[in-house]
Amino acid sequence: MPESDIQLSLQVHSSMQTIDKNQWDRLIRDNTPFLKHAFLSAMETHGCVSDRFGWIPHHITLSYQDKIIAGMPLYEKHNNYGEFVFDQAWEQAWHQVGLSYYPKLVSAVPYTPAQGQRFLIDAEVDFISQEKLLDTLIQATQSLATEWDMSSVHILFAETDQQHQIEELALPDFYFRHDCQFHWFNQEFETFNDFLASLKRKKRKNIKQERQSILNNGITFRVLNGHTATDQDWEIFDFFYQKTFIEKWSTPTFNLGFFKAIAKALPDQIVLVLADRENECIAGALMFESDTVLYGRHWGCAENIKHLHFETCFYQGIDYAIKKGLRVFEPGAGGEHKIARGFVPVKMRSTHWVKDNPFPEGLANFIRQERQMIDDYADDCLAHIPYQTRPKTF
Known part of the structure; x- marks a missing residue:
């Protein structure tokens, strides 16, 4: 026909x-x-x-x-x-x-x-x-x-x-x-150290120092999905999300009901990174994954700690993408600071x-x-x- x-x-x-x-x-x-x-x-x-x-x-x-x-x-x-x-x-x-x-x-x-x-x-x-x-x-x-x-x-x-x-x-x-955006591309790395080894010496040293400063602050991380994140985890993250937008004089459009709904509907595609210090959650980043791509979307924190944003939003994401064998990490729009962390310009x-x-x-x-x-x-x-x-x- x-x-x-x-x-x-x-x-x-x-x-x-x-x-x-x-x-x-x-x-x-x-x-x-x-x-x-x-x-x-x-x-x-x-x-x-x-x-x-x-x-x-x-x-x-x-x-x-x-x-x-x-x-x-x-x-x-x-x-x-x-x-x-x-x-x-x-x-x-x-x-x-x-x-x-x-x-x-x-x-x-x-x-x-x-x-x-x-x-x-x-x-x-x-x-x-x-x-x-x-x-x-x-x-x-x-x-x-x-x-x-x-x-x-x-x-x-x-x-x-x-x-x-x-x-x-x-x-x-x-x-x-x-x-132009900045994306990270997996070069068949098996570990985060493999990624570091691909960098120039000075950049590799800087990332190691940034990560070490987070460890020295006694900060640890939980990487959760829709199955393992609790209602309390989502309540804390929603607080971080709302706080970030309000402090930037912007409009928060997502809300706790939405976060809980997608966690239930798409549990295996949720990547919720939470940073803890002394049994208190102090920051979080919400990411999503497809079969081949990790997407960084939202972040927030209770207090500003040097390098915490880089670790929570970038290094934890890169480490996760390597472990899962994902090909690309899209962390969102803007940000020349991403270049030094291994992200390259994409038109x-x-x-x-x-x-x-x-x-x-x-x-x-x-x-x-x-x-x-x-x-x-x-x-x-x-x-x-x-x-x-x-x-x-x-």
Whole structure:
């Protein structure tokens, strides 16, 4: 049957609860936790995404004969909080000519600058091409933006293969922005000492001194998952999380109910690192794991102790990734301080479609200059990585 004759059913969902969990989850590759039905649903159930925070769900599914063969996490946005691809300059430009930049549509995992699928496509479907399904999902977002009078569509932190596929479609009025993160790549290390041995002498010495200072402070660590973390552990971590955001004059969007819910729903993908001193928990970091990647997400502490952040968030994560044989450790956005701890610059891209663009030349120049700036920045960072030989990336 020609692809043009295949009748697909497109649905827009205001809640994950209206999507079949098993059908959605079977489309996820690498067991990525943030795309799981349980994770996205817990954010909705516990008020982490809502009108209040400017994240309103409009998830898309494509079905054939009542079977979901493609899907897409999608949100209506009324601000840019929790996106990590900053477009305040675009908003200001729209405002200056009397146009509304909000609302807009965003495909991303809220508050989570981690790479992953943005187009969940059934790899076993043989009666319609992957490219056709991807193009259908993109067209659906454009149609929704037009129907609902939204300014634009933004696809953030798509995995590299899908980002390439989008760009190869060569669709009109699409823009591709560039950014840089820092990731750690496992060079088939068997121990943390193997990792240290791959570093330049001075950097290796610095890390050893930082770790020793934590030991000298009498600080020990517990690495827990959803099975072993207790209610009290989550209450303590939630306190750290809330405290960190409030002290930074930011808005905490997750909450204790959410943390407990994902611990129960995704127990084997939770990595909760807690730091103890004299039988008191003084810091914690929450990470997640897929089949191949460790993701660092949130951290907080009761008191500021030198090097505690590096040990809790980076070294404990690297050690865990080595022990589990994970290929990559993504610790989150930003932070040049990560370079000295073994993380290397990784160039990221995002996709943006603008419905009615009042600044075609200006936007193109902005993106071109931004790309050059990111290229120069990444090259400069690469020159300062601590390894004796340049590590293999994936």
